Amino acid sequence: KQEVTQIPAALSVPEGENLVLNCSFTDSAIYNLQWFRQDPGKGLTSLLLIQSSQREQTSGRLNASLDKSSGRSTLYIAASQPGDSATYLCAATGFQKLVFGTGTRLLVSP
Amino acid sequence: GAGVSQTPSNKVTEKGKYVELRCDPISGHTALYWYRQSLGQGPEFLIYFQGTGAADDSGLPNDRFFAVRPEGSVSTLKIQRTERGDSAVYLCASSFGGAVNTGELFFGEGSRLTVL
Numbered sequence: 223k224q225e226v227t228q229i230p231a232a233l234s235v236p237e238g239e240n241l242v243l244n245c246s247f248t249d250s251a252i253y254n255l256q257w258f259r260q261d262p263g264k265g266l267t268s269l270l271l272i273q274s275s276q277r278e279q280t281s282g283r284l285n286a287s288l289d290k291s292s293g294r295s296t297l298y299i300a301a302s303q304p305g306d307s308a309t310y311l312c313a314a315t316g317f318q319k320l321v322f323g324t325g326t327r328l329l330v331s332p
Numbered sequence: 333g334a335g336v337s338q339t340p341s342n343k344v345t346e347k348g349k350y351v352e353l354r355c356d357p358i359s360g361h362t363a364l365y366w367y368r369q370s371l372g373q374g375p376e377f378l379i380y381f382q383g384t385g386a387a388d389d390s391g392l393p394n395d396r397f398f399a400v401r402p403e404g405s406v407s408t409l410k411i412q413r414t415e416r417g418d419s420a421v422y423l424c425a426s427s428f429g430g431a432v433n434t435g436e437l438f439f440g441e442g443s444r445l446t447v448l
Contacts, residue, residue, distance in 0.1 A: 265439040265440050324374045
């Protein structure tokens with residue numbers, strides 16, 4: 223059974239810092255890995271999807287990497303801004319469904 | 333519509349009552365998923381539809397929970413004899429293509445269910 227863990231559970235940084243969020247998964251037989259953002263009381267917004275054959279994906283200030291063999295993914299946020307404050311969730315895609323981690327709550331202070 | 337639409341956005345009910353939650357996926361998306369999210373937790377899988385059929389319902393917690401998608405578009409999650417432990421946000425997502433491994437998932441805003 224796939225289990226997904228995210229570290230840290232919460233992170234507070236001053237504006238402008240570069241930061242890394244970590245995601246690990248126990249079953250390396252995944253099809254892809256997705257990173258989502260969730261604002262309080264809202265649904266999930268897809269940020270990046272990395273196919274199993276890929277190593278990384280980039281979108282603006284976000285870069286996500288995937289190492290299937292070690293069961294790890296990282297989300298790198300460059301030059302963080304207060305608007306980046308949210309919960310970030312990673313999800314590993316196995317056959318027919320995503321398995322989510324519990325998320326990292328990020329607070330970026332001005 | 334432009335995105336996944338879920339109604340109601342909020343539902344407060346009493347223990348023992350019956351509840352229906354509706355999901356209208358993105359037009360053309362054949363795959364539809366229901367997830368449940370408790371406070372401070374990640375979403376947990378409930379059921380996956382491919383077209384009209386439930387391809388995987390292994391996440392439904394018990395037989396009080398049931399979901400349908402009769403025409404391969406709108407889906408309804410039905411909860412009978414609600415219990416306080418059913419309180420959560422119920423999220424719906426859809427994707428294009430035959431299986432989740434080919435496509436990105438798009439989520440609705442969720443239906444927050446509170447059972448008193």
